[in-house]
Structure formats: C-alpha cells, structure tokens
Amino acid sequence: MKKQTEKATPERKKKPFLRRKVCRFCTDKKLDIDYKNPRVLRYFITERGKIIPRRISGNCAKHQRQITVAVKRARNIAILPFTTAVH
Numbered sequence: 001m002k003k004q005t006e007k008a009t010p011e012r013k014k015k016p017f018l019r020r021k022v023c024r025f026c027t028d029k030k031l032d033i034d035y036k037n038p039r040v041l042r043y044f045i046t047e048r049g050k051i052i053p054r055r056i057s058g059n060c061a062k063h064q065r066q067i068t069v070a071v072k073r074a075r076n077i078a079i080l081p082f083t084t085a086v087h
C-alpha cells in the first residue's frame with residue numbers, strides 16, 4: 001500500500017516522450033504486458049531501444065517492473081533490439 005502524499009505540483013513541463021499522469025496498464029485492464037508483444041513494449045522503449053524511465057512513462061512501480069522484465073525477455077529472444085544503430 002502506498003501512502004498518499006499530498007503534493008501540489010502542477011506538471012507543466014513538456015516531456016519529450018509520452019507524458020501520462022497515470023499508469024496505462026492500471027487504466028486499461030485489457031492491455032497486457034507481454035514480452036511476445038513488441039507493440040506494447042515499444043511504447044516504453046526509446047527509439048534507441050532503451051527502457052523509458054518511470055518518471056517519464058508514468059507507469060506505476062508494479063507495471064514498470066513488469067515492463068522491464070518483459071523488455072529484457074523480448075531482447076533475449078530478439079523481438080526487441082538491445083540498441084538500434086543509427087545508420
């Protein structure tokens with residue numbers, strides 16, 4: 001259980017990536033974190049193949065963790081690249 005800390009911090013800064021106030025996996029129950037599904041995982045990696053940090057992706061800790069595991073797994077079976085070389 002997380003403690004609800006009241007912080008009035010209006011986030012007005014523009015983020016380079018998708019800025020979501022809530023975790024999209026908590027919002028959308030149908031959305032599955034599946035390492036075999038790169039279409040979902042791609043939302044959470046940069047074009048260089050790096051995992052987008054939670055501050056930016058807006059995922060909750062639980063789901064971010066699942067993303068991390070899924071991405072790593074996907075990399076191992078070559079669904080996602082470790083890095084994408086820019087040619």
Ligand SMILES: [Zn+2]
Nearest residue numbers: 023026060063
């Ligand atoms: Zn979540």
